[in-house]
Amino acid sequence: MQTVEQESEEEPLARAARIIESIVEAREGVSPFSRTVEREWGRASDEEIDAAVRERRMPLHKQVQLLFLHSQRLALDAAERYDPSLLRQSLIRLTRAGAYIARAKNHLPPELRKAALSFAAVCADGIRVPRILREEIRRENARIAEAPDWAALFGYGWDENVISEKLKEVRKVAIENNPVLLPKGEITDSDESAADILAAAAGRQEREASEVSGEVDYDRSDAEVRLRSVELSALRGAPGKLRLTFGKKNSPSSALIFGENGTGKSTIVDAIEFALQGRIGRSAYYDSPVAPSLRSFSAKGESRARVDLTDDSSVERSAVVDPQKKVIAEPRSVRPGFRLAPITIKRTDLSNFLDTEALSRGTVLLDYFPADSDSLAVRPSEKARLLRTEVTELRIKRTAYAGRLADLLGVDPGDLANSSGFNNAIREKIYRGKKAATFAEEGGWQHVDIELRQLVQQLGSVFTQLGKAKQFIENSDNSLNPVLHRKQTLLLKSALQDVGAEVTAAFRRICHEHPVERIDIVLGESGPLSLDVVVRLKGGRNCFPQQLFSEAYRDLLALLFFVAVARRAADRGQAKVLILDDVLQSVDSTVRQAFVEHLLEELSEWQLIFTVHDRFWLERLRSLFNSARHVFVEHQIRRWDPDAGPELQPPGVDVLTKDLKFLLRNGEPDSVAGKAGPLLEYVCRELCARLRLPIPYNRERVFTLHDLWGSVSTSLSSTHLASTLRKIDSVRGMRNPVAHGDPRALELSNAEARSFGDAVLELHDAVRCSSCKRWANEGGRCADNQCVIDIQVTRK
Template identity: 25%
Template sequence: MKIQEIRIRSLRGISEILSVPLHAKGSKLAVTTLIFGDNGAGKSSVIDALEFAIRGQVSRRGIGGRKQRKELRNLFLDLPPIVTAKTDSGECLARGAVKSTKGTNILKGRETPKGIGGWPVAVRRQDVEGFWRVDDDRRLEFFYDYFLPAGGSFADEQRRTEAIRLYDEAVLAHHSVIDRLEVYLDPWRGEIPEHVGATSTFKRVLMQQDGLRRRDRRELEELIDEFEFTLSRRNSLAGAAKSARNAQVIDLERVANVLEPLAVAVAEDFRIATGLTWLSNVNFHVTGSGRMSIHLITTTGKRCDPRDVLSEAYLDLLALMIVADLHLVLAKDTERRFIAFDDVFQSVDAPLRQRALQHIATKFDGWQLIITLHDGLWLKSAAKILGESNIRVLRLRNVGHQASPAILDERTGPLADIDACIEDSASPILLVQASGRALESLCHELSFTWKVQIQRPPRDEYKLANLWEVLKPTFSRSADAPFLQAYLRLDSAKFLRNEAAHSNETADSLTDSEASQFAADVRTLWNTLTCPRCGRLVKNPEINGIWTPVRRCGHADRQ
């Protein structure tokens, strides 16, 4: 199962209805989607909405790895959250104040759709950054939502029984106070208050009774204060105790059975992403008391605590691999094939970040990835890694106080401006300008990748004229006929790039056909010299002789 679209209303930063398309433009095929925007634009609210639609709850991690419950309701609307999610199977999942309609599966409470499991939808930045701040004694709590049975509320039997004991003690303490209040209750004609908010009248009636000595009045005031305290404590513990009496707890044997085979995959993923060859394996150990430890095993057999030997960046990456691989393992027997990464790669250093995303994209082949990010350079890198032609990129923009964010399709890639000009039927001048910039960008990248020799210009201003001349000898030896024809036309027409940038007769007389041909030839060069999946440039051709493009990445040719 994948998600085609989410419709959100009155959830966190989203007030009015916001439709978030997670399918390819022009079709209903659910695809990997990058959601880009500034901090506060609403990216995490979209992920929260998806989590809420599937699981009926949203939780995040704070300092020390502790879970933080967030207010889901939009604070400016007097409406409960409403979320609907359309799946690629045609089913419509709905949660919140939704009217029953044909074909809609309305989920209640923490009910989850059949066949997709109830573990979290999203891996969040707080999960990765807080993973190693959790003590081993409470480590299992980090995996609370992954292994807890449906309807369960406690990670282990010790905490379940502790919740019941604390409540029973609070009840006894409250009854003790009521017993001591008995001698002062004659003026009160109602039921004993069961909520602190109802004690003001109770207190006033008792304190205004006649015949109380000063000492008695002082004792009564202290008893009423104690009554309010014990009542508040009893009520605050009641919910946990009620859940505990019939709750299931985490099956520690199942946890161990899942994590033990996971260790090999995590070790391999971490080695690939980091290049650390000394790592042999990762060991997960769960004790009968619920204590969980994680160790690295070196090639010499030494056991190490990751916190003692890895940098902060490597620790974040290891945590990411552990949680990501856990999603894959849990999904094996379900229909779920979507996962969200909420700003998670920003916590990993840039060089590791690219290798990590590349590896995760490979591991999750056939899945729908929903990734939020706020850095423009990282957006370009991520789009290139995932294959710009195979994904959708959305931009969220904050449009003001109490308003839902605006959502726009973001164009990425070297040909984005050309596509925009064609889509908007822009003037020939604008199309030539966009094409000229794309051509200069290609030549600039080729000059580095192919390591061509070029004379250093003043102020390091490498312009198209400089770059083109040193690449011409290689272009002219291509065995690819369409590429060669495009190159020859551009060699004669490249001057249009500069002419279109200034007011002159040539620019003013540009025709649609001239601009379209110029753009098509630039596109031919880009498509021939780059991989359509990952965007990497082809190998450097031999110094002499005819050559054909060979992709360094090894990906198959465009279908």
């Protein structure tokens, strides 16, 4: 047995290890450990033991025993290796052991649970333990009012004072004797992942955000305005004048804008954003050499855009050149209803959302909820981004000017590659030993060849601009200083406090097959202005979306996030206008449809503007808007002309039937039948869906015209369409030879083909409102329930 003098001379780490060992032995004396646990895990690695405890592979009481044994082993290893980091890990295991004992709520008296929690709290004092664990200990400790029973936990002779004194000595050794270098390959705190830490932070942020009051009283005067029309000229890909209306004067509506790629859809969207917010794609810089030009290269007039609003006012903005020869938007003021958030979601917004580093992602949110209610929020990194593109252009000019100047001066172009070499060459070849001021005062520049003088001026200007740009870029990190954006960050935290719950509900509704339990949005945790997204799976594991989701589901998650934030902006006075610029093409068709259904349900009062380039998706959107009874107009861009820009489909033309009508006048019989057949199938599909007509069961859910036609003809046989249905029934068989390339298609007569085409058009016109052109619904009315269509379905 050691004497007191021997103990005092003992190595501190060895002494601390013996204290841990005595605590473990005391616990074993009260609750003997299973020899099976010692035998099975005695030779397991630290990682294997941690995984077994974390994944709960064994009963709770065995997890507690394993934690005590593991703590003892780590303490002994710390003394043997002289490694205080292992001693800290030992204390973390003891902390977990105490918390795990307290989890057995139904089997232990509250006095013992209180002692276990108090023991865990003492072990964790001053040691970095997982935040989730620390919060659990504090929460459960506060719930138990009874005094702790230390004897039941460690036996007689052990109380809070004894435990505290012993662990105080252990903690002193673990903290104060910290080695300078840690062993390679070992990580001090590996109990939880970064996703776990962020998930815990999300809960804390929700509590903090609820305490933040709305510090900015935003102007709500424009909350109910909508877009009535947009007019643009000499802007982007529209050299001429272009005008689109969104519904009738007193009844603004949503819109579907169709056009193949490169025909000018985004030009229209950009014009709306430019007029209302003075920026395009969230940027107010229009001179980038690597981005689309704001001003049309094919036009000489003023580039401008004008939006008429439903309150009988208009917003007009023009692109002008300022004294520094930069293109700016005039006027610069923005209406109150369009200051709080971007009105457009573009494809780049989705791709950048989850594919960028968390800090960069967070700065995107600085476009939302300005701290100054009288201005539009602007990202601080926007100017640095512009300057990076300008640097590229300046470097190109530097190389060209330096090459030309080197020829005139008789020097190597490399000598002029930087400002120092440039200055030296000017002093030597032009000043010839004179000082710059003396050379200028003596009129030296007047005797320099004009070409040489201009090149010196141009290259000198390039070096000056490069220096300023590089200096700003180097200092741009300071613009992300959280102190500068503290007020706006608080507003963002308040606005985003329940966005995670909304995104979770929407994602689970749309993608119910995914094992997603919760999606957390965490602001400012991994960096001062960062934005992290954490997904919690039903099994309890936390991960990041990039680890789990495909590109389509990442895009969906980004869409749901932007929509949720847009709704928060609308709650604070933003006009309920949202533009989705061809953003759904990467999303799976079923998910895409479910998202639009969700959008139309949740944003039923909003003005939604979709741009699309796929005709099939356009048809689906029509059906979804009609099914939701969401009023909309449709614009189709026929083609793009370099001189005129986007060319719209003339008003009054039914795009579904225009080709068939043309062929009925000018086409061959097989061409007429080839157009009439698909139109008939499309009409039948719409009728079956809208009138809820019965269709024969099909395991693959792929229905032919035969299946659809049988239901349509039977259900509508007692209506005034009976004669039309009989006419179609007698000639619809000619569709098959044409559809399948049968040679008999060439034998069709003009009369037969016209009879088929006319009958299909007759049916098409009869089931759509002659006034608003919408389809019939179950009640015999058009989709917006305004006009009567005389159709009474026969149910059997």
